Amino acid sequence: MNGNEGNSPTEVSSVDRQSLVDFLSLEARYADEARYDEWDGLLESDMFYWVPAGDTEAPNPDTTVSVIADNRIRLKNRIAQLKTGLRLAQQPASPMRRQLSNFEFKALSENEFSIECNFALFEYRIQATREMTIWAGRYEYRLRRRGDSFGMFYKRVELTNASDPLPTLAFLI
Amino acid sequence: MDGERKNIRNRFGDDSVHSTIYTDRELFDAEMKKLFYDGWVFVGHESEVPKPNNYITRMIGREPVIMVRTREGNISVVSNRCAHRGNMLCHQHSGSSRSFSCEYHGWTFSHEGDLVGVPLPGGSHKDSSCLGLQKPAMQAGHRGFVFITFNPDAGPLDDHLGKAKDLIDRSVSLSPTGKIKLSAGWLKQRFRCNWKMLPENSTDGYHAPFTHASFLRVFAPDSQYKMLSESEDERKSKTVDWGNGHVALEHAPSYEEPLQWLGTTKEKVPDYVESMKEAYGEEEAMRKLVDGPPHSTVFPNLFLGEMNIAIFEPVSVDECVLWHTPMLLDGVSDKLNARILRQSQAAMGPASFLLADDAIISERQQVATGGRGGWMDLSRGRKREEKREDGTIWGHISDETTNRGFWSHYREVMQA
Ligand code: FES
Ligand SMILES: [Fe+2]
Numbered sequence: 001m002n003g004n005e006g007n008s009p010t011e012v013s014s015v016d017r018q019s020l021v022d023f024l025s026l027e028a029r030y031a032d033e034a035r036y037d038e039w040d041g042l043l044e045s046d047m048f049y050w051v052p053a054g055d056t057e058a059p060n061p062d063t064t065v066s067v068i069a070d071n072r073i074r075l076k077n078r079i080a081q082l083k084t085g086l087r088l089a090q091q092p093a094s095p096m097r098r099q100l101s102n103f104e105f106k107a108l109s110e111n112e113f114s115i116e117c118n119f120a121l122f123e124y125r126i127q128a129t130r131e132m133t134i135w136a137g138r139y140e141y142r143l144r145r146r147g148d149s150f151g152m153f154y155k156r157v158e159l160t161n162a163s164d165p166l167p168t169l170a171f172l173i
Numbered sequence: 174m175d176g177e178r179k180n181i182r183n184r185f186g187d188d189s190v191h192s193t194i195y196t197d198r199e200l201f202d203a204e205m206k207k208l209f210y211d212g213w214v215f216v217g218h219e220s221e222v223p224k225p226n227n228y229i230t231r232m233i234g235r236e237p238v239i240m241v242r243t244r245e246g247n248i249s250v251v252s253n254r255c256a257h258r259g260n261m262l263c264h265q266h267s268g269s270s271r272s273f274s275c276e277y278h279g280w281t282f283s284h285e286g287d288l289v290g291v292p293l294p295g296g297s298h299k300d301s302s303c304l305g306l307q308k309p310a311m312q313a314g315h316r317g318f319v320f321i322t323f324n325p326d327a328g329p330l331d332d333h334l335g336k337a338k339d340l341i342d343r344s345v346s347l348s349p350t351g352k353i354k355l356s357a358g359w360l361k362q363r364f365r366c367n368w369k370m371l372p373e374n375s376t377d378g379y380h381a382p383f384t385h386a387s388f389l390r391v392f393a394p395d396s397q398y399k400m401l402s403e404s405e406d407e408r409k410s411k412t413v414d415w416g417n418g419h420v421a422l423e424h425a426p427s428y429e430e431p432l433q434w435l436g437t438t439k440e441k442v443p444d445y446v447e448s449m450k451e452a453y454g455e456e457e458a459m460r461k462l463v464d465g466p467p468h469s470t471v472f473p474n475l476f477l478g479e480m481n482i483a484i485f486e487p488v489s490v491d492e493c494v495l496w497h498t499p500m501l502l503d504g505v506s507d508k509l510n511a512r513i514l515r516q517s518q519a520a521m522g523p524a525s526f527l528l529a530d531d532a533i534i535s536e537r538q539q540v541a542t543g544g545r546g547g548w549m550d551l552s553r554g555r556k557r558e559e560k561r562e563d564g565t566i567w568g569h570i571s572d573e574t575t576n577r578g579f580w581s582h583y584r585e586v587m588q589a
Contacts, residue, residue, distance in 0.1 A: 053360045054357075054359060054360060055266045055267055055358055056358045062511045063507075063514070065357050065359065065498060065499065065514070065517070065518070065522070066360075067523060067524045069518060074519075077391050077392065077526075078526070081390075081391045082387075084386070084387040084390050084391065086386040086387035086390065087387040087530065088387070088530040088534065089530050089533045091533075128536035128537055128540075129536055129540070163266060163361075166363060166523045167362075167363050167532075168362070168523050168524075168532045169523040169524040169529070170523075170524060170529040170530075173524075
């Protein structure tokens, strides 16, 4: 007991909260700026990257359609395809910026954390229609301590309009 | 009438089509009527409404419809528009309901579209049998695929499907029970382009090495997609014009081993192979497992996209939606269906490794044809294609036999 009151297993200290938010800001910046290798460097080997879709009430990556349901290998391939410089859907990469807010933190164990937040992402579709597209929804991340920072092993993107027609989404959301 | 015919004729040249065919708003309206309301159109698959009262909603052209399984277990299709003052009856994409009740003034309709309840009936004096929901003139199905037409003179579905019936049979017979289940939900991808680019692109065997260069570089080595990067002489796949606007990329000649099209081998899925042998006999089962699924459009809006079922949905002259769902098989392991789902996700959808790039090309085509426009050439392979006795035309995989087949049927229907 360290005398830190209310330190139940699901609570996250304010020091950890700050470094988790710092990590997520960096993750968002790498994704926004198409810095694929640096983004990839934030991932753990058991990474699962999931954007469920459709009308299903109980989405399941093995039985219902997803926009993205990448294990580590498929995600490596997704990034390799972007890095060929020939991926037309991101050629050139969409200029974009995202904002994260309304964070909720939970400790899954001493070394693992779950963070949920809302996001709004403004994507300029420079490759094709040259329109600003707004993506919105909720992120859920799971991070693991790695040295004095973290590694990401889960990211779920719940799109507000996932059951309706979506434009091309070839960037890292 | 004559003006309309001329209007169509002027857009076709010698193996060429004028790009205004993608951009003319009046033509879009004419297509809705002639192709989508007066012709046979795919609505949905019976497995999407497995139980009585289950319904789905769809757009047929710009006409919203409901497909429902009635209490007796039949499939009924009705317009999704209240017969009173035009409110949309079901605004959910799917659901379950014993009847359709309108939220505006409370009229209630049966699954068959009959008006069965009017609140405050004192003011009603009309015969309620004249106030039912609109219904297609004809409805028919093949292997669970449901088609409708609003035209009583459209002729039998069988005549429209023609050889596409065999293609549907080939799809569903990859299941040992001969049944598919479209239960994984639909993913919908919005394209800012004319809807006809979807059937065109889906059966274009020429573009893969260029549009999909990034895909081939990353995924093709050691995969079933390797053939896409072979040289012109090496490629064995074919383009096929099956007639009636149904056109296909035929990949069977490229496959040597069973299940290559699924990126697996018969050793890895022994249960599936066994059940196929039991169902169809050794020789027939092996043939099915080597040839794989069709890659074919069924005019105008259905796509048998190998292990995907897809729908082309027009929205306006410069917008459309590509729906797709994995073609899950009845009578196979969950593991095999999960593999089908993963393959489907890789190929189709807004974040997929293939269709995301096709979408960009289509959107650029739409921008590029938005001005004066010009003629688009479709002559490739005309001199080397083979017309067979049964009327089908077979071309090299990179030839525009498929595009010509689509457009010649389009022209015929639109001019009629
Ligand atoms: S519009 Fe449906 S009851 Fe009036
Ligand atoms: Fe393509």
